[in-house]
Amino acid sequence: MARVVVDVMLKPEILDPQGKAVHGAFGRLGFDGVADVRQGKRFEITLDGDATEERVAEIRKAADTLLANPVIEDYTLHVEGDQ
């Protein structure tokens, strides 16, 4: 069974209050030297069979319509094992 991974991040120009909160906690815990933290989402999608071109194209369509909102987010997609 193949696995497709979709990583979704807020676009760079969109404020990320959650990342900012994590960044603040870094400082309080003494983890210094951190310039910025951005928080995203990772989806691990396990397919029934192989990651054929058609199946991956379907997952890409799902990412476009559901997993990411193109108004505020970018995503990357890869088949696990491919990289």
Place this chain on the structure above:
Amino acid sequence: MKIGVVTFPGSLDDADARRAAAVAGAEAVALWHGDADLHGVDAVVLPGGFSYGDYLRAGAISRFAPVMETIIAKAGQGMPVLGICNGFQVLCESHLLPGALIKNDRRKFICKDQPLRIENNRTAWTSDYDANHEITIVLKNQDGSFVADEATLDRLEGEGRVVARYLDENPNGSYRDIAGITNERGNVVGLMPHPEHCVETLTGPSTDGLGFFTSVLKAVVAS
């Protein structure tokens, strides 16, 4: 005149929205997210709350509920639709309205009485307000920061599609202090603050929210 109010799993303000519709003089009809039939309603309210727990993104999963397919089709034909808070998020996710709503810039849930200016009183939901009418209604949200790219914001402003703007301090980081917008036709309105909580003096800071519900009665009668 029937106003339908959709209940999604996790809706919180559906009962208040039905009550507001009734106070305005409409027959309130409860609609269910899993039922694509709108049961003959003349207008629809998508209420506030945390539909599907705000999982994925606020409104992202509700947007694919069976009832939304019918609402999106009817909205395209001119049926008035008002999305309040979570409902506004659903409308943006449905692409019935442009832009998106992200977490408040100050990382806190906000609950306060919020002054607003109604800048567009030509929509199906705001015709009972005077131009630039200032009102105070409840604001309570976590993902209330309205964002869109500069071109979209310029278009919304240029076409007079900013329905309501925050007065005094911007409470959540919304670009250009935008609290509510409408589509080109003026039948679909998204609003972050809650008019349905402000229709009776016993329970709200004002009755300033009632105008949204009386406006749509007139819009439906006129059409």
